[in-house]
Amino acid sequence: MQTRRGGILVALDTTDLARARDWARATAGAVAGVKLGLEFFTAQGPEGVRQVAETGAPVFLDLKFHDIPNTVAGAIRGVAPLRPAIVNVHAAGGSVMMRAALDAARDAAAQLGVAPPKVIAVTVLTSLGDDDLAAVGQPHKAEDQVRRLAALTQESGLDGVVCSPREIAQLRRDLGADFLLVTPGVRPGWAAAGDQKRVMAPGEAAAAGADYLVIGRPITAAADPAAAVRRIAQEITGAAA
Numbered sequence: 685m686q687t688r689r690g691g692i693l694v695a696l697d698t699t700d701l702a703r704a705r706d707w708a709r710a711t712a713g714a715v716a717g718v719k720l721g722l723e724f725f726t727a728q729g730p731e732g733v734r735q736v737a738e739t740g741a742p743v744f745l746d747l748k749f750h751d752i753p754n755t756v757a758g759a760i761r762g763v764a765p766l767r768p769a770i771v772n773v774h775a776a777g778g779s780v781m782m783r784a785a786l787d788a789a790r791d792a793a794a795q796l797g798v799a800p801p802k803v804i805a806v807t808v809l810t811s812l813g814d815d816d817l818a819a820v821g822q823p824h825k826a827e828d829q830v831r832r833l834a835a836l837t838q839e840s841g842l843d844g845v846v847c848s849p850r851e852i853a854q855l856r857r858d859l860g861a862d863f864l865l866v867t868p869g870v871r872p873g874w875a876a877a878g879d880q881k882r883v884m885a886p887g888e889a890a891a892a893g894a895d896y897l898v899i900g901r902p903i904t905a906a907a908d909p910a911a912a913v914r915r916i917a918q919e920i921t922g923a924a925a
């Protein structure tokens with residue numbers, strides 16, 4: 685999987701296999717990969733992932749595992765034959781769980797004779813505000829909790845985190861140049877924000893230090909998804925120039 689600042693991962697948010705494959709084919713070659721999440725996986729399962737991967741797109745399998753270490757390790761071994769480029773867990777599952785995920789990813793890849801996936805963590809879901817965190821007994825400000833969990837993720841040996849656009853610059857300063865920052869909530873000026881509240885333009889997010897931009901509807905809801913990708917890629921290149 686190409687790793688460069690500002691690579692696009694298209695979020696294929698659908699339960700429909702044919703539609704997901706169409707989107708993957710339409711954007712092939714112009715994006716760093718595709719993201720398949722719970723919506724797709726719960727409907728189409730591992731076989732659906734295999735069929736999307738057949739289009740040649742590297743896959744970020746966004747299943748956000750969060751369970752006891754033994755179970756998460758088993759789940760990571762379970763998806764390893766799908767050869768995802770990136771898998772993720774919740775950092776709130778703790779360091780032992782994160783290390784178990786990483787070890788399982790490496791062991792399973794070695795057994796299969798393939799490169800291990802990048803293992804990254806979700807810190808605080810961006811749908812949660814300070815009040816929501818207080819209600820579940822976590823009294824710190826969301827941004828402090830994000831920094832704490834991102835540091836724990838790095839100490840646990842993982843490759844990076846998923847973060848909101850407004851966290852990129854701080855986390856890049858905290859965690860250094862080599863830690864992967866994967867960012868949803870990205871919107872070109874010409875696309876509708878939809879339900880995304882705190883959005884950032886693709887060029888800005890890449891310039892702030894995001895490695896991968898997860899972008900769904902501005903591409904998948906466009907009349908011509910391939911043209912939308914080209915337009916976004918130009919914005920990213922233009923901002924970097």
Ligand code: C5P
Pocket residue numbers: 695697721809810811846848868869870878880898899900901902
């Ligand atoms: O269509 P849109 O560009 O909003 O899609 C963004 C993708 O990133 C969706 O798959 C969404 O679930 C995911 N995501 C997000 N915000 C987060 C975490 C994931 O939008 N904090």
